[in-house]
Amino acid sequence: MPPPQDQFYAGLGQAVRIGTELLASLIVGGGLGWVVDAYLLGSTPWGLVVGLILGVAAGVRNAYRAAQRWQNSPDKPGQR
Amino acid sequence: MEESPLHPFELHNYFPINLGGLDISINKAVLIMWVVVALVAVLMVRAGSARKLVPGKLQILAEMLVEFIRGIILDTMGEGGMKFFPLIATLFLFILFCNLIGLIPGSYTVTSQIVVTAVFATVVYGLSLVMGFVLHGVKFLGILVPPGTPGWLLPLMVPIELISQLARPISLAVRLFANMTAGHVILGVLFGLAISGGLVIGWLPFAFTIAMNGLEVGIAFIQAYIFTVLTCVYLGDAFHLHGHDEHAH
Numbered sequence: 001m002p003p004p005q006d007q008f009y010a011g012l013g014q015a016v017r018i019g020t021e022l023l024a025s026l027i028v029g030g031g032l033g034w035v036v037d038a039y040l041l042g043s044t045p046w047g048l049v050v051g052l053i054l055g056v057a058a059g060v061r062n063a064y065r066a067a068q069r070w071q072n073s074p075d076k077p078g079q080r
Numbered sequence: 081m082e083e084s085p086l087h088p089f090e091l092h093n094y095f096p097i098n099l100g101g102l103d104i105s106i107n108k109a110v111l112i113m114w115v116v117v118a119l120v121a122v123l124m125v126r127a128g129s130a131r132k133l134v135p136g137k138l139q140i141l142a143e144m145l146v147e148f149i150r151g152i153i154l155d156t157m158g159e160g161g162m163k164f165f166p167l168i169a170t171l172f173l174f175i176l177f178c179n180l181i182g183l184i185p186g187s188y189t190v191t192s193q194i195v196v197t198a199v200f201a202t203v204v205y206g207l208s209l210v211m212g213f214v215l216h217g218v219k220f221l222g223i224l225v226p227p228g229t230p231g232w233l234l235p236l237m238v239p240i241e242l243i244s245q246l247a248r249p250i251s252l253a254v255r256l257f258a259n260m261t262a263g264h265v266i267l268g269v270l271f272g273l274a275i276s277g278g279l280v281i282g283w284l285p286f287a288f289t290i291a292m293n294g295l296e297v298g299i300a301f302i303q304a305y306i307f308t309v310l311t312c313v314y315l316g317d318a319f320h321l322h323g324h325d326e327h328a329h
Contacts, residue, residue, distance in 0.1 A: 013302045016255070017310070024251030029243045058243035062251075069313070 022059040029055015085268030158311035178298030192260040201252035211316030
């Protein structure tokens with residue numbers, strides 16, 4: 001019997017998911033900015049700064065979308 | 081006896097093979113993966129071969145797992161997603177059994193190696209990209225433009241969407257890897273405390289070890305479940321481009 005069908009576990013899963021979503025976007029944004037700095041333009045540290053800011057925005061956007069999808073799922077989150 | 085909490089993550093080479101500078105030795109992780117594959121295959125084949133109207137225990141278990149995976153696919157992708165059922169069911173069962181087998185003391189958690197989870201994530205994300213471009217052609221690049229974006233916001237939104245797309249495989253890989261690794265490190269630390277504490281106070285961390293093991297069983301299910309759900313979501317996004325967002329508004 002898979003526990004995720006339990007409402008508590010479904011909620012826990014969502015929480016864990018959104019946390020990593022923020023982190024991963026930050027890593028990607030910072031990483032891209034750093035690559036632009038170090039290999040493409042040599043614009044240290046501006047690429048990293050802009051990349052991190054965009055990464056935060058992307059992370060919030062991902063978390064927002066995840067919450068939105070959860071809200072719009074055909075049945076209530078705990079019952080699927 | 082002092083033992084590093086990272087000890088469970090060491091790969092013991094049982095059978096070194098070196099193919100033209102490429103290390104493809106048979107180590108503990110490879111061995112456990114074979115065990116998992118054999119276990120899943122034997123379970124599902126044996127459960128499926130009976131085909132009784134009144135199912136036995138094994139068949140009930142298999143039917144429950146299949147129904148569960150089918151539910152996830154129908155929830156996230158709709159009827160069209162059933163084409164991917166074999167892939168998604170394989171992923172779910174493999175990850176679930178890897179996570180669960182890792183909880184047996186002395187065995188190995190394959191999913192605590194980021195190489196393994198990164199390969200899964202790359203395959204899933206690569207498949208969604210290939211499928212998107214095959215189904216929608218160049219229009220698939222429209223996934224970088226959220227519906228309803230005013231033109232003057234495009235220079236800002238496209239980089240943000242690009243990053244959030246690139247973050248998908250990374251969050252998929254890191255989530256599974258980090259959860260499994262962290263859980264086993266905690267178990268390792270607690271057990272180390274139990275051993276160094278001796279009989280006087282060691283029973284306390286030992287009791288926590290048992291409690292943590294119970295929690296880890298839950299985490300094993302949740303992580304396999306989340307990986308499967310997100311696989312479906314990503315494939316579904318490529319499947320019907322912006323379909324979901326249109327329903328939302």
